[in-house]
Amino acid sequence: MTTSAWKNSLLSIMERVGVINLLQRTGSNDRNSLYILTYHRVERPAEIPWLSEADINVTPEMFEEQMKFLSARYHPVSIEEVLDAAHGGTPLPGDAVLVTVDDGYRSFYDTIQPVCQTYGISPLLFVSTAFVEKGTFWWDKVYQIVFLSGLNELDTPIGRRSIATLKEKQYVLRELLQALKNVSFSQLTEWVDPIHSELVHLSEDQEHNTVTWDELRELRAKGVAVASHTHTHPLLTRISLEEARREVKVSQELIKRELGTALPVFAFPDGKMRAVNQNLIDMLNSEGFELVFLLQDGRARLHPENRFHTLPRLAMWPDQTLPQFHLRLTPLINWMSS
Protein backbone atom coordinates (compact mmCIF):
# COMPACT_ATOMS: atom_id res chain seq x y z
CA MET A 1 0.00 0.00 0.00
CA THR A 2 1.37 3.48 -0.91
CA THR A 3 1.51 6.22 1.70
CA SER A 4 -1.37 8.12 0.10
CA ALA A 5 -3.53 4.98 -0.15
CA TRP A 6 -2.74 4.32 3.50
CA LYS A 7 -3.65 7.90 4.46
CA ASN A 8 -6.88 7.66 2.51
CA SER A 9 -8.01 4.50 4.24
CA LEU A 10 -7.14 6.05 7.59
CA LEU A 11 -9.25 9.11 6.66
CA SER A 12 -12.14 6.86 5.59
CA ILE A 13 -12.03 5.15 8.97
CA MET A 14 -11.87 8.53 10.73
CA GLU A 15 -14.93 9.62 8.74
CA ARG A 16 -16.82 6.37 9.49
CA VAL A 17 -16.27 6.53 13.24
CA GLY A 18 -17.18 10.24 13.35
CA VAL A 19 -13.77 11.77 14.10
CA ILE A 20 -13.89 14.28 11.23
CA ASN A 21 -17.39 15.24 12.25
CA LEU A 22 -16.13 15.86 15.77
CA LEU A 23 -13.36 18.07 14.38
CA GLN A 24 -15.94 20.00 12.34
CA ARG A 25 -18.07 20.52 15.46
CA THR A 26 -15.19 22.13 17.38
CA GLY A 27 -15.61 25.15 15.09
CA SER A 28 -19.35 25.07 14.48
CA ASN A 29 -20.21 27.87 16.89
CA ASP A 30 -17.88 30.43 15.36
CA ARG A 31 -20.29 32.90 13.73
CA ASN A 32 -17.57 35.06 12.19
CA SER A 33 -15.77 32.34 10.24
CA LEU A 34 -16.37 30.59 6.98
CA TYR A 35 -14.74 28.12 4.63
CA ILE A 36 -14.36 29.42 1.10
CA LEU A 37 -13.95 26.90 -1.71
CA THR A 38 -12.41 27.66 -5.10
CA TYR A 39 -13.13 25.78 -8.31
CA HIS A 40 -12.13 26.56 -11.89
CA ARG A 41 -13.61 23.94 -14.19
CA VAL A 42 -15.92 20.98 -13.55
CA GLU A 43 -15.60 18.63 -16.50
CA ARG A 44 -14.80 15.12 -17.75
CA PRO A 45 -11.38 15.51 -19.41
CA ALA A 46 -12.15 12.99 -22.17
CA GLU A 47 -15.10 15.09 -23.35
CA ILE A 48 -13.04 18.23 -24.00
CA PRO A 49 -9.69 17.09 -25.43
CA TRP A 50 -9.09 20.56 -26.97
CA LEU A 51 -8.47 22.08 -23.53
CA SER A 52 -5.70 21.28 -21.08
CA GLU A 53 -6.69 19.19 -18.08
CA ALA A 54 -4.72 21.53 -15.81
CA ASP A 55 -7.66 23.62 -14.61
CA ILE A 56 -10.17 20.80 -14.15
CA ASN A 57 -10.77 20.54 -10.43
CA VAL A 58 -13.36 17.78 -10.28
CA THR A 59 -15.70 15.78 -12.49
CA PRO A 60 -19.41 16.67 -12.54
CA GLU A 61 -20.10 13.56 -10.41
CA MET A 62 -17.60 14.61 -7.74
CA PHE A 63 -18.85 18.18 -7.81
CA GLU A 64 -22.42 17.02 -7.28
CA GLU A 65 -21.28 14.76 -4.42
CA GLN A 66 -19.44 17.69 -2.77
CA MET A 67 -22.36 20.13 -3.15
CA LYS A 68 -24.79 17.53 -1.80
CA PHE A 69 -22.47 17.02 1.17
CA LEU A 70 -22.24 20.79 1.79
CA SER A 71 -25.99 21.27 1.70
CA ALA A 72 -26.51 18.39 4.17
CA ARG A 73 -23.65 19.04 6.61
CA TYR A 74 -22.78 22.76 6.32
CA HIS A 75 -24.52 26.09 5.79
CA PRO A 76 -23.78 27.39 2.30
CA VAL A 77 -23.96 31.20 2.26
CA SER A 78 -24.09 33.80 -0.52
CA ILE A 79 -21.58 36.63 -0.97
CA GLU A 80 -24.36 39.08 -0.01
CA GLU A 81 -24.67 37.32 3.37
CA VAL A 82 -20.89 37.44 3.82
CA LEU A 83 -20.83 41.17 3.01
CA ASP A 84 -23.67 41.80 5.44
CA ALA A 85 -21.89 39.89 8.22
CA ALA A 86 -18.64 41.73 7.42
CA HIS A 87 -20.53 45.02 7.83
CA GLY A 88 -21.67 43.99 11.30
CA GLY A 89 -25.15 42.89 10.14
CA THR A 90 -26.50 39.37 10.66
CA PRO A 91 -23.68 37.08 11.80
CA LEU A 92 -23.00 34.06 9.60
CA PRO A 93 -24.57 30.72 10.47
CA GLY A 94 -22.26 28.19 12.10
CA ASP A 95 -20.38 26.01 9.58
CA ALA A 96 -20.74 28.68 6.88
CA VAL A 97 -19.31 27.83 3.45
CA LEU A 98 -19.03 30.02 0.36
CA VAL A 99 -18.51 28.40 -3.06
CA THR A 100 -16.45 30.49 -5.48
CA VAL A 101 -15.41 29.76 -9.06
CA ASP A 102 -12.63 31.53 -10.94
CA ASP A 103 -12.00 32.73 -14.49
CA GLY A 104 -15.35 32.35 -16.31
CA TYR A 105 -15.18 28.98 -18.05
CA ARG A 106 -18.27 27.76 -19.84
CA SER A 107 -18.56 24.83 -17.42
CA PHE A 108 -19.81 27.32 -14.85
CA TYR A 109 -22.86 27.91 -17.03
CA ASP A 110 -23.25 24.31 -18.20
CA THR A 111 -22.60 22.39 -14.99
CA ILE A 112 -21.63 24.33 -11.87
CA GLN A 113 -24.60 26.68 -11.59
CA PRO A 114 -27.26 24.01 -12.34
CA VAL A 115 -25.79 21.67 -9.68
CA CYS A 116 -25.53 24.53 -7.16
CA GLN A 117 -29.14 25.48 -7.85
CA THR A 118 -30.28 21.90 -7.13
CA TYR A 119 -28.68 22.06 -3.68
CA GLY A 120 -29.66 25.64 -2.83
CA ILE A 121 -26.10 26.95 -3.09
CA SER A 122 -25.38 30.51 -4.34
CA PRO A 123 -21.99 30.45 -6.06
CA LEU A 124 -19.83 33.51 -6.62
CA LEU A 125 -18.18 33.69 -10.04
CA PHE A 126 -14.98 35.69 -10.52
CA VAL A 127 -14.49 36.60 -14.19
CA SER A 128 -11.57 38.02 -16.10
CA THR A 129 -13.59 40.34 -18.28
CA ALA A 130 -11.30 40.47 -21.36
CA PHE A 131 -12.16 36.82 -22.10
CA VAL A 132 -15.94 37.07 -21.76
CA GLU A 133 -17.28 36.46 -25.32
CA LYS A 134 -13.72 35.71 -26.52
CA GLY A 135 -14.21 31.93 -26.43
CA THR A 136 -10.79 30.81 -25.27
CA PHE A 137 -8.34 31.99 -22.60
CA TRP A 138 -4.84 32.80 -23.84
CA TRP A 139 -3.28 29.90 -21.89
CA ASP A 140 -5.68 27.44 -23.52
CA LYS A 141 -4.74 28.87 -26.92
CA VAL A 142 -1.09 28.17 -26.12
CA TYR A 143 -2.07 24.61 -25.15
CA GLN A 144 -3.90 24.21 -28.46
CA ILE A 145 -0.95 25.58 -30.47
CA VAL A 146 1.41 23.07 -28.84
CA PHE A 147 -0.92 20.05 -28.72
CA LEU A 148 -3.25 20.43 -31.70
CA SER A 149 -1.19 22.14 -34.42
CA GLY A 150 0.31 18.84 -35.60
CA LEU A 151 3.73 20.50 -35.97
CA ASN A 152 7.00 18.80 -35.03
CA GLU A 153 8.77 22.12 -34.45
CA LEU A 154 7.50 25.48 -33.31
CA ASP A 155 9.00 28.97 -33.46
CA THR A 156 8.28 30.60 -30.12
CA PRO A 157 9.29 33.89 -28.45
CA ILE A 158 11.89 31.85 -26.52
CA GLY A 159 13.33 30.18 -29.61
CA ARG A 160 12.64 27.21 -31.90
CA ARG A 161 11.38 24.19 -30.00
CA SER A 162 10.74 20.56 -30.91
CA ILE A 163 7.17 19.49 -30.03
CA ALA A 164 7.16 16.08 -31.71
CA THR A 165 6.67 13.85 -28.68
CA LEU A 166 4.22 14.07 -25.79
CA LYS A 167 7.07 14.72 -23.35
CA GLU A 168 8.38 17.58 -25.51
CA LYS A 169 4.89 19.05 -25.85
CA GLN A 170 4.40 19.00 -22.06
CA TYR A 171 7.81 20.55 -21.46
CA VAL A 172 7.42 23.30 -24.09
CA LEU A 173 3.91 24.14 -22.87
CA ARG A 174 5.23 24.66 -19.32
CA GLU A 175 8.16 26.68 -20.60
CA LEU A 176 5.97 28.88 -22.81
CA LEU A 177 3.33 29.56 -20.15
CA GLN A 178 6.08 30.51 -17.73
CA ALA A 179 7.70 32.88 -20.24
CA LEU A 180 4.44 34.46 -21.42
CA LYS A 181 3.33 35.21 -17.85
CA ASN A 182 6.25 37.63 -17.70
CA VAL A 183 5.30 39.74 -20.72
CA SER A 184 2.46 42.22 -21.16
CA PHE A 185 -0.94 41.08 -22.39
CA SER A 186 -0.53 42.96 -25.69
CA GLN A 187 2.89 41.35 -26.25
CA LEU A 188 1.60 37.88 -25.54
CA THR A 189 -1.49 38.20 -27.74
CA GLU A 190 0.73 39.57 -30.53
CA TRP A 191 2.43 36.15 -30.59
CA VAL A 192 -0.43 33.86 -29.57
CA ASP A 193 -3.38 35.13 -31.64
CA PRO A 194 -1.98 35.05 -35.21
CA ILE A 195 -0.27 31.67 -34.72
CA HIS A 196 -3.38 30.27 -33.11
CA SER A 197 -5.68 31.34 -35.95
CA GLU A 198 -3.21 30.00 -38.50
CA LEU A 199 -2.55 26.60 -36.92
CA VAL A 200 -5.58 25.64 -34.84
CA HIS A 201 -8.93 24.88 -36.44
CA LEU A 202 -11.81 23.94 -34.18
CA SER A 203 -15.59 23.78 -34.46
CA GLU A 204 -17.73 26.65 -33.24
CA ASP A 205 -18.70 24.64 -30.17
CA GLN A 206 -15.06 23.87 -29.35
CA GLU A 207 -14.31 27.59 -29.56
CA HIS A 208 -16.95 28.44 -26.96
CA ASN A 209 -15.01 27.82 -23.75
CA THR A 210 -15.68 31.06 -21.87
CA VAL A 211 -18.99 32.55 -20.77
CA THR A 212 -20.70 35.31 -22.76
CA TRP A 213 -22.27 38.47 -21.33
CA ASP A 214 -25.73 37.10 -22.25
CA GLU A 215 -24.98 33.95 -20.27
CA LEU A 216 -23.77 36.08 -17.37
CA ARG A 217 -26.96 38.16 -17.47
CA GLU A 218 -28.99 34.93 -17.42
CA LEU A 219 -26.90 33.70 -14.46
CA ARG A 220 -27.40 37.04 -12.66
CA ALA A 221 -31.16 36.65 -13.08
CA LYS A 222 -30.84 33.22 -11.40
CA GLY A 223 -29.10 34.79 -8.41
CA VAL A 224 -25.45 34.16 -9.32
CA ALA A 225 -23.08 36.88 -8.12
CA VAL A 226 -20.37 37.92 -10.60
CA ALA A 227 -17.26 39.78 -9.47
CA SER A 228 -13.90 40.95 -10.77
CA HIS A 229 -10.87 38.75 -11.36
CA THR A 230 -9.06 41.55 -13.29
CA HIS A 231 -9.49 42.26 -17.00
CA THR A 232 -6.73 40.16 -18.64
CA HIS A 233 -5.72 37.87 -15.73
CA PRO A 234 -2.09 38.98 -15.25
CA LEU A 235 0.01 38.16 -12.21
CA LEU A 236 -0.47 41.59 -10.64
CA THR A 237 2.94 41.50 -8.96
CA ARG A 238 4.60 41.40 -12.40
CA ILE A 239 3.05 44.62 -13.75
CA SER A 240 3.22 48.19 -12.44
CA LEU A 241 0.85 49.34 -9.72
CA GLU A 242 -0.82 51.72 -12.17
CA GLU A 243 -1.39 48.93 -14.68
CA ALA A 244 -2.76 46.78 -11.88
CA ARG A 245 -5.15 49.58 -10.91
CA ARG A 246 -6.28 49.84 -14.55
CA GLU A 247 -6.83 46.04 -14.74
CA VAL A 248 -9.09 46.20 -11.71
CA LYS A 249 -10.98 49.34 -12.73
CA VAL A 250 -11.63 48.22 -16.32
CA SER A 251 -13.08 44.88 -15.21
CA GLN A 252 -15.16 46.50 -12.48
CA GLU A 253 -16.57 49.06 -14.95
CA LEU A 254 -17.38 46.37 -17.54
CA ILE A 255 -19.21 44.26 -14.97
CA LYS A 256 -21.18 47.33 -13.88
CA ARG A 257 -21.99 48.32 -17.48
CA GLU A 258 -23.02 44.83 -18.59
CA LEU A 259 -24.69 43.48 -15.45
CA GLY A 260 -25.92 46.62 -13.71
CA THR A 261 -24.00 46.34 -10.45
CA ALA A 262 -20.49 45.43 -9.34
CA LEU A 263 -19.85 44.07 -5.85
CA PRO A 264 -16.93 45.46 -3.79
CA VAL A 265 -15.21 42.08 -3.94
CA PHE A 266 -12.19 40.89 -5.92
CA ALA A 267 -10.14 37.72 -6.41
CA PHE A 268 -6.44 37.88 -7.23
CA PRO A 269 -5.38 35.92 -10.35
CA ASP A 270 -3.28 32.99 -9.12
CA GLY A 271 -3.87 34.19 -5.55
CA LYS A 272 -0.77 32.59 -4.06
CA MET A 273 1.99 34.47 -2.22
CA ARG A 274 3.87 35.26 -5.45
CA ALA A 275 0.82 37.02 -6.88
CA VAL A 276 0.00 39.30 -3.93
CA ASN A 277 1.75 42.14 -2.11
CA GLN A 278 0.88 44.90 0.32
CA ASN A 279 0.91 47.69 -2.31
CA LEU A 280 -1.72 45.81 -4.31
CA ILE A 281 -3.81 45.21 -1.20
CA ASP A 282 -3.63 48.93 -0.35
CA MET A 283 -4.58 49.84 -3.94
CA LEU A 284 -7.65 47.56 -3.80
CA ASN A 285 -8.63 49.08 -0.46
CA SER A 286 -8.31 52.62 -1.88
CA GLU A 287 -10.43 51.61 -4.91
CA GLY A 288 -13.30 50.77 -2.57
CA PHE A 289 -13.04 46.98 -2.48
CA GLU A 290 -14.08 45.38 0.80
CA LEU A 291 -13.44 41.66 0.46
CA VAL A 292 -10.32 40.54 -1.38
CA PHE A 293 -9.88 36.82 -1.99
CA LEU A 294 -6.57 34.96 -2.08
CA LEU A 295 -5.91 31.31 -2.90
CA GLN A 296 -4.19 30.15 0.25
CA ASP A 297 -5.43 27.50 2.64
CA GLY A 298 -7.11 28.60 5.84
CA ARG A 299 -10.49 29.30 7.37
CA ALA A 300 -11.62 32.85 6.56
CA ARG A 301 -12.42 35.12 9.50
CA LEU A 302 -14.51 38.30 9.46
CA HIS A 303 -13.78 41.22 11.77
CA PRO A 304 -16.94 43.34 11.60
CA GLU A 305 -15.02 46.31 13.06
CA ASN A 306 -12.92 46.41 9.86
CA ARG A 307 -14.34 47.49 6.51
CA PHE A 308 -11.60 45.73 4.53
CA HIS A 309 -10.71 42.03 4.60
CA THR A 310 -8.33 39.73 2.76
CA LEU A 311 -9.68 36.20 2.89
CA PRO A 312 -8.04 32.80 2.28
CA ARG A 313 -9.71 30.29 -0.02
CA LEU A 314 -9.23 26.55 -0.36
CA ALA A 315 -8.25 25.39 -3.84
CA MET A 316 -10.17 22.26 -4.80
CA TRP A 317 -8.19 19.55 -6.57
CA PRO A 318 -8.98 16.42 -8.57
CA ASP A 319 -8.86 13.03 -6.85
CA GLN A 320 -9.85 14.55 -3.52
CA THR A 321 -11.92 11.98 -1.62
CA LEU A 322 -14.98 13.06 0.34
CA PRO A 323 -13.25 12.43 3.73
CA GLN A 324 -10.32 14.63 2.54
CA PHE A 325 -12.79 17.29 1.45
CA HIS A 326 -14.53 17.09 4.83
CA LEU A 327 -11.26 17.24 6.79
CA ARG A 328 -10.29 20.45 4.98
CA LEU A 329 -13.57 22.00 6.12
CA THR A 330 -12.69 21.77 9.79
CA PRO A 331 -10.75 24.29 11.96
CA LEU A 332 -7.80 21.91 11.56
CA ILE A 333 -7.25 23.56 8.15
CA ASN A 334 -5.58 26.52 9.91
CA TRP A 335 -3.16 24.16 11.60
CA MET A 336 -2.59 22.08 8.45
CA SER A 337 -1.76 25.18 6.39
CA SER A 338 0.50 26.90 8.93
Ligand SMILES: [Zn+2]
Ligand atom coordinates in the same frame (compact mmCIF):
# COMPACT_ATOMS: atom_id res chain seq x y z
ZN1 LIG B 1 -7.82 32.79 -12.34
